Amino acid sequence: ALPQDGGAGVTTVALADGRQAGIRLRPGRPPLVTARTRTGEPIFDIDPVYRALREEFELGLAQPLGRVPGPADGLPCLTRTTWTIVRLVQGALLAGRPVFLRGPTGCGKSALARTVARLWHLPVVEFSFTGETAKSDLTASRQLRGGVTEWSMQAFLEAASEGLFVIINEYNLAYPDVHSIVNGLFDKGGRLVLPDGRTVRAHPDFRLVATGYPEGPGVKPLNEAVENRFGAVLRMDYPPAAEELAVLRFVAGERVGCAALSAAVELADIGRTILAGTWDSHLRHALSKIPPDLAAAAAERVALTTAELVTLAQAGESTDEFARWYRRGVLEGAGADATRVLTAALAGYGLT
Numbered sequence: 134a135l136p137q138d139g140g141a142g143v144t145t146v147a148l149a150d151g152r153q154a155g156i157r158l159r160p161g162r163p164p165l166v167t168a169r170t171r172t173g174e175p176i177f178d179i180d181p182v183y184r185a186l187r188e189e190f191e192l193g194l195a196q197p198l199g200r201v202p203g204p205a206d207g208l209p210c211l212t213r214t215t216w217t218i219v220r221l222v223q224g225a226l227l228a229g230r231p232v233f234l235r236g237p238t239g240c241g242k243s244a245l246a247r248t249v250a251r252l253w254h255l256p257v258v259e260f261s262f263t264g265e266t267a268k269s270d271l272t273a274s275r276q277l278r279g280g281v282t283e284w285s286m287q288a289f290l291e292a293a294s295e296g297l298f299v300i301i302n303e304y305n306l307a308y309p310d311v312h313s314i315v316n317g318l319f320d321k322g323g324r325l326v327l328p329d330g331r332t333v334r335a336h337p338d339f340r341l342v343a344t345g346y347p348e349g350p351g352v353k354p355l356n357e358a359v360e361n362r363f364g365a366v367l368r369m370d371y372p373p374a375a376e377e378l379a380v381l382r383f384v385a386g387e388r389v390g391c392a393a394l395s396a397a398v399e400l401a402d403i404g405r406t407i408l409a410g411t412w413d414s415h416l417r418h419a420l421s422k423i424p425p426d427l428a429a430a431a432a433e434r435v436a437l438t439t440a441e442l443v444t445l446a447q448a449g450e451s452t453d454e455f456a457r458w459y460r461r462g463v464l465e466g467a468g469a470d471a472t473r474v475l476t477a478a479l480a481g482y483g484l485t
Contacts, residue, residue, distance in 0.1 A: 142157055142158070143155045143156065143157045144156045144157070144158075146186065146190065148182070148185050148186075148189060149185070149189055150171075150185075151170070151171030152168055152169065152170060152171060152176065152182065152185070153168065153169045153171075154166060154167070154168045154182050154185075154186060155167045155168070156186075156192075166179055166182060166183065166186070167179075168182040177201060177203070177204075177256075178201055178203050179201055180200075180201070199258040199259060199260050199288045199289070199292065200258070200259045200260075201257065201258055201259070202247045202257060202259055202300075204251070206243075206244065206247050207244050207245075207247040207248035207251050208241060208244045208245055208247075208248045209380060209383060209384050209443060210379075210380060210383045210384075211248070212372060212376040212379060212380065213376065214372055214373065214376055215241065215245060215248075215372070218234075218245060218367055218369065219245060219248065219249055219252070221365055221367055222234075222245070222246070222249050222342065222365065222367070223249060223252075223253075224364075224365070225363070225364030225365040226249070226340045226342075226364070228364050229319075229337075229364075230319065230362075230363065230364025230365070231315070231319060231340075231341040231342065231343060231362065231363050231364060232246075232341070232342045232343070232363060232364060232365045232366075232367065233304065233342075233343045233344075233345065233355075233360070233363045233365070233366045233367070234246065234342065234343070234344045234345070234367050234369055235305075235344075235345050235346070235347050235366065235367070235368055235369065236344075236346075236347065236368060236369030236370055237346065237347065237370065237371065237438070238346070238438055238440075239371075239437075239438020239439055239440035239441060240369050240370055240371050240372075240438065240439055240440075241369065241372075241439055241440065242302075242344040242369050243259070243300060243302055243344050244440075245369070246300045246342040246344065247259075247300065249298075249342065250298040250300075250340075253298070255297070255298040255338075255340065256297050256298065257297065257298040257299070257300065258288070258292050258297050258298075258299055258300075259299075259300040259301075259302065260288075260289055260299065260300070260301050260302070261301070261302040261303050262301060262302070262303045262304055262305075262306050262307035262311065263303065263306050263307070263351075264306050264307070264308070264351050266306075266307045266308075266311050267311065268310055268311055268313075268314055269287070270287060270289075270311075271287055271289040271290060271311065271314045271315075272286075272287055272289075272290055272314060272325065272327060273285060273286050273287060273290070273327045273328060273329070274287060275328070283329075284327055284328055284329040284331075286327070286333065290325065290333055292339075293318050293333075293335045293336065293339045293341075294333050294334065294335065294336055294339075295336055296336030296337065296338030296339050297339065297340075298340045298341075298342075299339070299340065299341045299342075300341075300342050300343075300344070301315075301341065301342075301343045301344070302343075302344050303344070303345060303346070304343035304344060304345040305345035305346065305352050305353050305354070305355055306345070306346075306351050306352060306353065307353070308353060309353070309356060309359065312355070312359045315341070315343075315362070316358070316359065316362045318335040318339070318341075319335070319341075319362050322334070323335035323339075343363075347368075371401075371402075371405060371438070371439050372439060374398050374399065374402050377398050377401075377402075377439055377442065378391075378394060378395055378398045380439070380443065381394040381397070381398065381442055381443065381446045382394060384443055384446040384447050385446040385447075385449060385455070388449060388450055388451060388452075388455075389446060389449045389451065389452050389455045390452040392483060393452045393455055393456055393459075393483065393484060394446065394455075396482035396483060396484055397437070397442055397445070397459055397484070398442065399482070400419065400435040400478070400482065401435060401436055401437045401442060403418050403419065403420060403432070403435065404420075404431075404432035404433070404434070404435040404436030404437075405432075405436045407420065407428055407429060407432035407436075408429065408432050408433065408436055419477075419478035419481055419482070420432060420474070420478065423474055427470055427471065427474060430467070430468060430470070430471040431467075431471045431474045431475050431478070434463045434464070434466075434467050434471060434475055435463055435475070435478070437462070437463075441462070445458050445459055445462065456483075456484045456485065459479075459484055460479055460484060460485070463475055463479065464476070464479075
């Protein structure tokens with residue numbers, strides 16, 4: 134038998150490495166699992182604890198949906214631009230309204246939302262929507278037990294009722310009927326009625342930040358009713374080149390030379406500008422004297438996202454290693470003609 138700690142029906146389990154896991158069973162809801170280190174510090178990344186409970190004690194605990202981001206998943210540092218957006222997000226959340234961050238992949242939307250939660254020291258859980266996300270994925274699932282239908286509250290609604298900081302990624306990939314569930318939590322009264330008649334209310338501390346794309350495959354336009362529920366709809370983009378370089382220098386420290394980081398940022402900026410159709414053909418740069426179709430093919434390879442550049446800066450133990458990983462990322466999968474253009478461009482920027 135597992136030892137009981139005697140408090141609020143929580144079963145305490147000592148794991149092999151000294152961690153202490155607490156399990157509280159709740160009717161009609163997933164079990165609540167918390168954990169502490171051997172020195173008593175709270176553990177926020179609970180996924181490894183679930184795995185240890187299953188492996189060491191063969192407990193059939195269903196792992197709740199949603200991801201708990203770690204301390205390193207936020208922005209590595211704040212710039213003038215990101216600090217401005219953080220303040221706007223905080224203002225809307227303090228007013229009790231959700232926030233929608235719209236921008237391209239890898240520009241830092243989710244990382245910024247995690248940073249806000251970290252600045253406020255709030256427990257956070259993260260979900261992702263797809264075109265297949267259904268209303269029942271957010272509310273309750275039906276199970277037949279002993280010939281009786283039981284409804285189990287889903288993780289999203291549980292997070293709302295417990296007052297967590299919730300991040301929903303790819304919000305506008307889901308259909309409007311899914312958005313209506315979120316809308317209901319921010320209507321007057323903030324409550325939803327489950328199929329079994331139970332009423333679930335949003336906790337006063339419930340905060341929500343949604344992220345989404347401006348356009349692209351599968352993106353659903355948000356109707357006026359949905360947008361009006363948000364306290365702020367903020368446009369994000371890749372940071373200005375000077376800020377992006379400052380972030381990379383902060384991440385890389387003294388390990389990677391500034392010239393190599395600056396070259397990667399400049400090439401990314403050129404590539405993004407070409408792909409956006411806003412480049413000035415009179416400006417001279419590495420891709421300015423080649424046919425437009427070949428320039429576009431090369432631009433797709435060098436237009437790395439901010440998140441990708443940060444990953445390279447974190448991984449590079451030296452300037453040479455950074456350049457080697459950068460070249461591999463740019464050239465791998467490129468066509469023969471684009472490879473010739475890119476090889477010459479990278480050599481011109483010293484990324485050899």
